[in-house]
Amino acid sequence: MMAGIIFACSIVLLLQFFVSYCRSLIAVSSKQVLSPEVKDVTGIQRTASGDDFKRVMQLLQLCPERPEDRNGVQAIGAYFSLLGFLRATVARMAPSMRAWAESERGHCAYFAAVALERRISFSRDMLARQMDS
């Protein structure tokens, strides 16, 4: 009985903490402006939409991974899947929820584009260092 209550409370709070953590990661990246080059590559001009996410993630996987970004990218990937699940289930019945989930998916895509920007500059730095040596 006690274990059941603890399990239910923990799952609810886990979701709450996880969503807030992901939104804190997104909030930090949303302040960064994308370079014209990344805007061209990703097709994101001002605001990103949820449909951009998969494409940006594919581009992200083409670049060498930065160890310090791995945690954030994976967490946002899981958050995006959670939003996709919400959109396909609960949000069908609540239009406001659908709009919220769509806007959040767009923020996830923007986060991925910022991560892509970082990886591109990281790759350039690596290349420059190799050329120097």
Place this chain on the structure above:
Amino acid sequence: MLGPVDYLLWFLTALLELSVVVCALGRHSFRRYLALNIYMLGSLVVTILRYWIFSRYGFASTEYLYFYYYSEALLTVGLYFALITLYSFVLSELQPGQSIRLAAIVLLAGTAFFSYLVIQQSTDRMLTRFVVELSQNLYFVGLVLTYLLWGAILKLRETRTQLIQLVLSLGVYFSAFAATYALRNLYPGLHLVSGHLPQLIALSLPLAWAYAIWRVPEEERLAPSRLVVVPR
């Protein structure tokens, strides 16, 4: 019998625990987050000792089992102290030094008393069942404390991004472990909760802390009300 994935996760855990301390030293945050760093160093020592006991006595030995669960319980209590320092950061403007110290003493005494009650009631139970229940309760107490801290952050409009991320990742860690142990208590034979899942959850905390300390600048600010699903 452990496979290559287990060894890899074991090695990664030690590496990430060390990386938190290295990141804190690199960003000159070691003293600021002293309790968090001491906790990570303690975790690193425990991870190494676990490996030593495992290689000496084997994975299924009573020695390893005792050491694993009791070191975990001690580390969880250690994490409460790290959490207390996060409280002092959030409540620093209220000048609650005395109250926080008192709360820390009450918390420690309460945890000791609670553990004593659990041990007293468990004399007729199997060791594994008892330790799973104890861990579940300790993690749940940690979760409640973290949730109270998160409430204080929202109420006091704490804006330090780094601090917010440290607290939220701690919340994810405590809640994931509390849920895992509760599930294990409900279904002792369930392989999912005794396989790689606890190791992966254990990895998440040093990973998130290292990320927050290394990547998020100390002066970075955000409105915490933006982070909750239901706007305040």
